[in-house]
Amino acid sequence: MTAQTFYNPASIAELLDVLDKFKEKVVIVNGGTDVVERLQTGRVAPPPDAIMYIRNVAELDYIREENGHVAVGGITSYAEMLSSPLCRQFGGLMQALAEIGSPPIRTIATPAGNIGTAAPAADCNAALMALGASVVLASKTGERALSFEELFSGPQKTCLRRDELIREIRIPVNKTATSAFIKLAKRKAQDIAQVSACVCLEAEGDVCKNVVVSLGAVAPVTVRARSMEALIVNKTVDDAVAAVRGFVPSEASLRSPRNKAYKEAVIGVIVGRAIKKAHAETAGRK
Amino acid sequence: MSVEVTCTINGEQHVLPVEPAETLVESLRLRLGLTGVKKACGTGDCGACTVLVDGEALRSCILLTASMQGKSITTIEGLGTPDNLHPVQEAFVEAGGIQCGFCTPGMILTAKAMLDKNPRPSDAEIMEGLSGNLCRCTGYVKIVDSVHRAAEKMAP
Ligand SMILES: Cc1cc2nc3c(=O)[nH]c(=O)nc-3n(C[C@H](O)[C@H](O)[C@H](O)COP(=O)(O)OP(=O)(O)OC[C@H]3O[C@@H](n4cnc5c(N)ncnc54)[C@H](O)[C@@H]3O)c2cc1C
Numbered sequence: 001m002t003a004q005t006f007y008n009p010a011s012i013a014e015l016l017d018v019l020d021k022f023k024e025k026v027v028i029v030n031g032g033t034d035v036v037e038r039l040q041t042g043r044v045a046p047p048p049d050a051i052m053y054i055r056n057v058a059e060l061d062y063i064r065e066e067n068g069h070v071a072v073g074g075i076t077s078y079a080e081m082l083s084s085p086l087c088r089q090f091g092g093l094m095q096a097l098a099e100i101g102s103p104p105i106r107t108i109a110t111p112a113g114n115i116g117t118a119a120p121a122a123d124c125n126a127a128l129m130a131l132g133a134s135v136v137l138a139s140k141t142g143e144r145a146l147s148f149e150e151l152f153s154g155p156q157k158t159c160l161r162r163d164e165l166i167r168e169i170r171i172p173v174n175k176t177a178t179s180a181f182i183k184l185a186k187r188k189a190q191d192i193a194q195v196s197a198c199v200c201l202e203a204e205g206d207v208c209k210n211v212v213v214s215l216g217a218v219a220p221v222t223v224r225a226r227s228m229e230a231l232i233v234n235k236t237v238d239d240a241v242a243a244v245r246g247f248v249p250s251e252a253s254l255r256s257p258r259n260k261a262y263k264e265a266v267i268g269v270i271v272g273r274a275i276k277k278a279h280a281e282t283a284g285r286k
Numbered sequence: 287m288s289v290e291v292t293c294t295i296n297g298e299q300h301v302l303p304v305e306p307a308e309t310l311v312e313s314l315r316l317r318l319g320l321t322g323v324k325k326a327c328g329t330g331d332c333g334a335c336t337v338l339v340d341g342e343a344l345r346s347c348i349l350l351t352a353s354m355q356g357k358s359i360t361t362i363e364g365l366g367t368p369d370n371l372h373p374v375q376e377a378f379v380e381a382g383g384i385q386c387g388f389c390t391p392g393m394i395l396t397a398k399a400m401l402d403k404n405p406r407p408s409d410a411e412i413m414e415g416l417s418g419n420l421c422r423c424t425g426y427v428k429i430v431d432s433v434h435r436a437a438e439k440m441a442p
Contacts, residue, residue, distance in 0.1 A: 006289040006306035006352045029350060036348040037329050039307045051306045053353040102418025104336060104343045104396065189417030190331055 007052040012059055012138065015165060018052050020140045024162040026050040030075055031108040033101070034117040060167065063087065069170040078106040078124070090171060091281050092179030092198045092274075096127035102189050112166040115151065118158045121193045121217035125152075127181050129214040129222055130198035131171050138167040145170075148214075152221035177202045177210070180277035182270050193217045194259070195266050199274035203282050206236045213271055218252040218263055225249040228271060237279045241272040289352045295320075296364025302351065310346035310354060311335045314361060322362035322391045333419030336392035337361050343399035362391035365398065373439035374398050374432075383432030385423035393419050397433045406437055 007026075009015040018026060027048040029035055038044050039051070054060065060074040063084045070086050078097045081087045087094060100106055100123050114124040115135060129148035136145050137160060146159060153159050160166070179200040185191035196216035202209045211232045213225040227249045232240040245268040252267060254260040288303045295318065304313055314320040314337070323346055324334035330348040337346045338360040366372035371379070374394050384390045393416065400407060400415040407415065412433045413426070421429060 004306040005287050008353070008355065029353065032348055032350060032353070033330055033345075036309065036350060040309065040328065051350070051352070053350065055353065101330075102333075103400070103415055104333070104345055104418055105330065107342050108344055189414075 004048060005050045007050055008056055009052065009054065010056055010058075012057060012165070012167070015052065015054055015057055016138065016140045016163075018050065019163045019165060022048075022050045026052050028116070028165070029053045030055065030113045030116070031077065031110050033105055033109040034113055034119075054165075065173065069172045072111060072169040072171070074112045074166050074168060075110060076112075077108055077110050079103075079108075081111070082106065089173065090127075090131055090179060092130055092181040092200060092278070093124070093127040093171070095181040096123045096183070096196075096198065099123065099183050099188070105190070111169055115158065115166055115169075116160075118152050118154075118156050118221070119192075120155050120220055120222065121196065122222060123181070123183060123193060123196055123216065125222045126196050126214045126216040127179075127198045128169065128171065129224055130179060130181075130200040130212045132174075132200070132212065133169055133171045135166055136168040136170065137161075137164040139163045139165065143167070148222070149224055155220045157221075174200075174202075178278045178281035180274045180281065182274045182277065183216075184266060184270055195263050195270050197267070197270045197274045199271065199278045201275065201278040201282065203237070203279055206238075206279075208232050208235055208237060208240050208275070208279075211275075213249075213274075215249070215252065215267065215271075218249075218254060218267060220253070223249075223251040225251045225271075227251060232275065237275060240275055244268040244271045244275070291352055291355050293354045293356065294358040296360060304351045306350070306352050308351045310337065310349040310351045310359070313351040314346060314359075320361045320363050324388055324391060326388070331418075331420075332389075333392040333396060333416075334389055336395045336419065338395055338399055341399060341402060343396040360395070362394060365394065372398070374401065374436040377436035377439055378429075378432040381428055381432040381435050383424065383429045385421075389419060389421045389423075393421065393429060397436060401433070401437055401440060405440065407433065 007018045062073040111124045114122045134145045134147045181198045183193045183196040198214045200212040213228045231243040247268045248264045291302045311325045314323045326332045326334040328347050330345040335347040366375050
């Protein structure tokens with residue numbers, strides 16, 4: 001085993017010091033549901049000189065509403081979000097989280113870790129993208145915010161600098177929108193999405209007025225499918241569902257011949273279902 | 287550089303010098319001989335390595351022992367004794383929820399954590415609660431029965 005140092009900071013300031021000191025030679029462990037196994041199998045590159053466990057930084061554990069958004073701290077778990085009254089308004093997010101892993105995974109895994117891993121099929125990332133969320137990154141030199149559309153640069157790659165911490169996720173409150181998430185997988189628990197979609201919809205009666213569509217597992221990164229949104233806007237729900245069926249959005253880029261045809265065939269079906277589900281919630285609200 | 291971790295395991299305080307990347311399943315099995323904690327997939331998928339950490343069911347194959355400072359860990363060895371089984375253990379024996387036995391410690395500990403939060407789970411809630419614990423023998427029917435039986439035994 002390599003000679004590594006273990007850090008267990010108790011404050012953000014301490015944490016940022018360690019990040020600044022080691023940069024790409026330190027690996028952050030949050031819930032650890034992705035990264036611990038990668039550490040065991042030598043798949044953390046470059047091999048880290050230090051391991052930093054961040055779950056004792058209590059000031060990163062919160063969910064609160066402020067300035068028109070719900071703010072979720074950098075170590076807050078899925079289980080905490082699922083039981084938070086503040087998160088309940090984001091239907092698509094709740095549906096995505098409820099299907100991640102199984103209860104022992106959700107107890108400890110975090111949205112920050114979902115971002116850090118940047119898997120193309122990541123469920124929480126897809127939901128947060130459709131909801132227009134942004135991420136606050138902190139380092140010793142200051143803070144910056146990135147939208148989910150700016151966050152990912154490739155499979156398992158983010159635009160985070162190696163001295164940056166995911167300090168907070170901000171989900172804008174939008175009382176006129178509803179959202180829904182659909183995950184297509186071979187089994188219900190603990191499976192990776194074949195295709196996932198989250199739709200955030202503002203409707204007037206049966207007509208789709210504003211819509212954001214995000215897709216998981218159809219490209220190297222989670223994508224926003226603007227080409228699909230264009231087909232939905234100003235159509236009735238039924239017409240929108242018909243329009244997306246069979247449509248392959250230009251944002252999808254499927255290379256594996258093994259599942260390309262299948263995925264291309266189901267994207268529109270999944271998005272259609274998500275549109276209907278989001279709209280049904282609109283009706284439920286009135 | 288090894289890290290010194292002080293934690294409670296099955297009610298006893300331990301000071302463990304561990305490697306930073308060492309997993310809890312390794313420490314429990316190899317340092318303490320607690321072989322009731324099973325290691326199978328090593329990726330958090332199968333649930334065989336489940337232990338309780340401060341009452342929550344977690345996967346010890348994807349937990350760093352170094353992060354267990356101050357925590358209280360319960361393995362199947364700490365739940366009951368052969369002469370004095372915990373009600374969940376008793377229920378699994380009585381209802382035939384055990385066949386080869388490999389998944390059983392993880393099943394029982396996951397069920398225990400679930401029953402502590404939800405003393406009267408429905409079939410659907412039990413299946414959801416145990417959805418991350420794989421059993422290749424029973425077909426799950428008797429496991430679900432076992433959890434119902436445990437719930438009855440534990441009812442006040
Ligand atoms: C059995 C099982 C089932 C799963 N099922 C699903 C599923 O259905 N859907 C899904 O999307 N995922 C699933 N996952 C993957 C995983 O649980 C999620 O990606 C989870 O969100 C990771 O969170 P974590 O806190 O455990 O991350 P960790 O493993 O702790 O970290 C992941 C990465 O993010 C970095 N990181 C973490 N927090 C921060 C931070 N605050 N700042 C900067 N970097 C950070 C780490 O350095 C690491 O690179 C599953 C995993 C397992 C083991």
